[in-house]
Every structure is written in structure tokens, then in C-alpha cells.
Amino acid sequence: MPTRFHRCLPAVAVTFATVALAPAASAQTPEPTPSITPLSAAGNGGVTILKKDPGGDVLAGATFTLLDSTGQKIATGNTDADGRLAFQDLVPGVYRLKEVSSGSPLHDVVDDQDVIVTPSADTPLTIIDPFKPASVLLKAKGDKTGKLLAGSTVNIGSDDKTILTLTTGSDGTASGNLPINSRTGSDFWVKQIKAPAGYEIHKPSKAFRVKPGEPVTVTVTNAKKTSGTTPEPPSSEKPSDEPTTDTSTPDSSAPEQGDSPASSSTAPSDGPVADSTAPSSTAPAPRGSLAHTGADATPWLLGGAGVLLAAGGGAVFAARRRRTEHDSDSAQD
Numbered sequence: 001m002p003t004r005f006h007r008c009l010p011a012v013a014v015t016f017a018t019v020a021l022a023p024a025a026s027a028q029t030p031e032p033t034p035s036i037t038p039l040s041a042a043g044n045g046g047v048t049i050l051k052k053d054p055g056g057d058v059l060a061g062a063t064f065t066l067l068d069s070t071g072q073k074i075a076t077g078n079t080d081a082d083g084r085l086a087f088q089d090l091v092p093g094v095y096r097l098k099e100v101s102s103g104s105p106l107h108d109v110v111d112d113q114d115v116i117v118t119p120s121a122d123t124p125l126t127i128i129d130p131f132k133p134a135s136v137l138l139k140a141k142g143d144k145t146g147k148l149l150a151g152s153t154v155n156i157g158s159d160d161k162t163i164l165t166l167t168t169g170s171d172g173t174a175s176g177n178l179p180i181n182s183r184t185g186s187d188f189w190v191k192q193i194k195a196p197a198g199y200e201i202h203k204p205s206k207a208f209r210v211k212p213g214e215p216v217t218v219t220v221t222n223a224k225k226t227s228g229t230t231p232e233p234p235s236s237e238k239p240s241d242e243p244t245t246d247t248s249t250p251d252s253s254a255p256e257q258g259d260s261p262a263s264s265s266t267a268p269s270d271g272p273v274a275d276s277t278a279p280s281s282t283a284p285a286p287r288g289s290l291a292h293t294g295a296d297a298t299p300w301l302l303g304g305a306g307v308l309l310a311a312g313g314g315a316v317f318a319a320r321r322r323r324t325e326h327d328s329d330s331a332q333d
Contacts, residue, residue, distance in 0.1 A: 044089045045117040047097070050126045051083040053107055054181060058083030059129055061103025066115075067096040078103070090117045099127070106183060106212040108132045132213035133177040134186075140168045140196060143221040148172025152220060153194035158187060168196075178210065185211035190218050199224055 047066070051059040062079045066087050074095065079085045094116055099109040107129040117123060140152030149172050156164040156178065166174040180186045187209050195201040199222035210216045 043092065043119045045092055045119055046086060046088040046090055046122040047095070047115050047117060048122045048124050049079065049085040049087075049097075050124070051079045051085070052126065052128050053104075053183075054128060054130060055183065059102065059104055059107065061101075062127075062129070063100040063103065065098045065100055066090075067098065069094055069096075071096075076100075086122070088122075092117050092119045097125075099129075102129045104129070106131055131180040131183070133179055134210040134212065135215045136164070136166075136176055136178055136210070137215065137217045138166045138168060138174040138176075138190075139217065139219045140172055141219060141221050142199070143223050149196035149199065149222060151194070151196040152192060152222070154190050154192045154218075154220060156188055156190045156218075158189070163188070167194075180210070180212040183212065185209050185214070190220070192220050192222075195222050 049064060051062045053059055058079075060079055060081050060083060062083075062085075063076070064079075064085060065076045066074045068074050074090070075087050077085050077087070094114055096112055097115045098112045102109050108131070110127055110129060115123060115125065136156065138152075138154060140149040141147065142149060148168075150168050150170050152172075153165065153167040155162045156166065156176075164176045164178060166176055168174045178186070178188060187207065189205050189207050191205040192202040202220050202222055206218065206220075208216060208218060
């Protein structure tokens with residue numbers, strides 16, 4: 001009996017060991033299962049881009065790159081024939097969208113912009129590429145010499161709005177960019193508002209048309225001012241074609257400035273008093289038949305008085321002589 005017991009014991013022990021190890025092996029099998037379940041992907045989001053131009057046409061072939069908050073490139077792609085591009089399975093957060101190329105020779109790229117990705121949703125984004133601006137080169141020249149001129153200022157605009165103001169430098173040129181709003185181009189006008197020194201201003205305005213991304217040269221010519229040209233006097237000083245009478249000459253009969261009429265007629269004079277009604281000694285004699293009247297007759301009066309005095313003296317001398325001769329004759333008798 002004891003011998004039989006010892007022979008069975010090892011078998012039972014082995015069997016027990018086998019049963020005890022089996023549950024441990026089955027418990028390790030399901031551990032990797034949670035690690036392959038897409039729990040994080042279920043909360044991811046995306047960005048859907050629609051690409052257009054200002055006219056509403058979709059743009060295919062535009063290239064975009066998506067960067068994360070650290071500046072690392074996450075994804076890149078091109079818009080399809082419908083102008084669409086989708087970035088999917090993105091962790092929610094803020095991204096930086098960069099347009100690398102517009103895919104069109106007529107369109108320019110937009111500036112970089114931030115895009116917010118929300119959990120389990122696509123963020124729609126419509127991007128409009130502007131038309132490439134036209135580059136304009138302004139030249140100012142002399143109309144006869146063709147010499148480039150500095151200091152020419154022009155306004156360039158469209159309709160009734162001024163868009164750009166340019167002034168030529170020392171090389172006689174200036175440049176700038178003009179916005180374009182159509183595939184076929186836009187119309188502009190140019191008008192000079194300041195001429196170079198020594199030149200006449202170019203008054204007429206010019207019109208021109210330019211397409212997206214197209215260079216255009218605008219030339220303004222100026223005629224040189226003539227040497228005899230003088231600035232036009234102000235309107236208040238313009239000479240009149242009609243003869244005018246100078247009314248500033250003082251009247252000879254009027255009192256001098258500072259004197260009243262009463263004082264001029266009653267004040268005593270240190271010299272000989274002339275006829276107060278004709279002050280010919282203080283004013284030039286008027287032309288005409290009255291030039292020899294007034295004080296001009298004095299020499300004639302003095303001459304006539306002298307002749308009378310001489311005649312009177314001669315008569316007295318003759319009378320005395322006759323009386324003397326008569327007295328002598330009486331004495332002899």
C-alpha cells in the first residue's frame with residue numbers, strides 16, 4: 001500500500017503543476033490589444049482648402065504646406081482640378097498654412113496664416129489668390145533732346161481714384177506696382193502734376209492698359225521753357241488795354257497835405273503876396289494863350305514907368321531953360 005502511494009504522488013504533482021500554469025498563460029494574451037485600438041485617431045480633425053481667384057475661378061495645382069506650432073512640416077499637397085486640397089487625421093491644435101506656389105503665371109500667393117484644427121471635424125478654408133501686380137516704369141524726357149529728366153511727378157490712377165504717385169529721380173526714372181483685378185488686364189491713366197525744373201508741364205493725361213504680372217513703361221515728354229517766357233503777373237496787377245487817367249496829381253489850387261483850407265487862405269506870408277486865385281508861382285504855367293498873363297507883365301510895366309519918368313524929366317528941364325532965357329532977355333531990355 002505505501003509503495004503504491006509513492007508511485008502516484010509524482011503524477012499528481014505534475015498534473016497540479018500543469019493546471020496551475022495554464023491560467024497564467026491565458027492572462028497574458030489580451031494585453032497587447034488596447035495598444036492597437038485607434039483611440040487618439042477618433043478625436044483628430046482636418047483642414048479642407050478651396051482655392052479661387054478674384055474672378056471666382058477655381059485654381060488647380062496650387063501647392064500648400066502645413067506646419068505645426070514648432071515650425072515642423074506636417075503635410076504638403078496640391079489642389080486638384082476642382083481647386084480642393086484636404087489635410088486629414090490632424091491632432092487638434094493651431095497650425096501654420098503656407099502657400100508655396102499658386103500654380104498660375106497670373107496669380108500671386110497669399111500670406112501665411114494660422115489654421116485651428118478642432119476635434120472630430122474638418123475646418124473649411126477658402127483662399128483667394130490675387131492677380132499678380134503689374135510693374136510700371138516711369139520715364140520723363142525732353143521732347144526734342146530725349147534727355148531723361150529728374151523731378152517729374154505724376155499721378156497714376158483708375159477711374160476717378162489715384163492709386164500711385166511717382167517722382168523721377170536723378171536718372172530720370174521711377175517705378176512701382178499697380179494692382180490688377182482681371183485676367184484680361186486693367187485700365188489706368190497717368191497725369192503729370194509737376195514738371196522738371198525749366199520745362200513746361202505736360203497737361204494732357206495718357207491712358208494705358210496692362211495685364212497681370214506684365215511690365216509696362218510710361219513716358220512723359222516735356223517742352224523746355226523759352227528764355228523770353230516770364231511769369232504771368234497776378235490778376236490785380238494786369239495792365240489794362242484801356243487808357244486810364246492819373247488822378248493822383250495834386251490840384252495846384254488845393255492845399256498841401258497837412259494844411260486845412262482855412263489856414264492856407266488866411267495864413268500871412270513872409271514874401272510878396274501874389275494873387276491867391278492864381279498861384280502861378282507855385283505851379284507850372286498851363287499851356288495855352290494865358291501863358292503871358294499875371295506876373296509876366298511886370299517888366300513891361302516897369303519899362304513904361306521908366307519912359308514916363310524920363311519924358312517928365314525932359315519936360316521940366318526944357319521949361320526951366322525957357323524961363324532962364326526969358327529972364328535974360330528982359331534984363332537986356
